[in-house]
Amino acid sequence: MPVTCEFDSKKKLITMVVDGQISVSDLVSGYQDALRHEQFERDMNVIWDLSRINLTKVPVSDIRKIPMALNKFMPARGDNYKRCLLYTSPSPRDRG
Numbered sequence: 001m002p003v004t005c006e007f008d009s010k011k012k013l014i015t016m017v018v019d020g021q022i023s024v025s026d027l028v029s030g031y032q033d034a035l036r037h038e039q040f041e042r043d044m045n046v047i048w049d050l051s052r053i054n055l056t057k058v059p060v061s062d063i064r065k066i067p068m069a070l071n072k073f074m075p076a077r078g079d080n081y082k083r084c085l086l087y088t089s090p091s092p093r094d095r096g
Helices: 024-036 060-071
Strands: 003-008 013-019 045-052 083-086
Touching: 003 024, 013 024, 024 060
Parallel strands: 013 045, 045 083
Antiparallel strands: 003 013
16 A cells, blocks of 8 residues: 555654555545544644655656645644654655
8 A cells, every 4th residue: 555554642643654656646545544544633743754755756746736635634634733754865866
């Protein structure tokens, strides 16, 4: 699965690990799964771990679609949470 979720209720934290080739619809599906999960609580902080994917392979047009695609989930998500993105910078060789 392109997106897996790890919940830590004590820390009010979700870690969403993105793996492999992923589309916007895969990301939205993973996000919906997290919101439906029995351990999900409103306002849980989230770490998006993108370190397993090569971001140079993701079209900028797809990246621009993500906020609008996830925006409809904000009422269920809550307003009082922090987000963190983890990613690996591509080496000069990967930049083409």
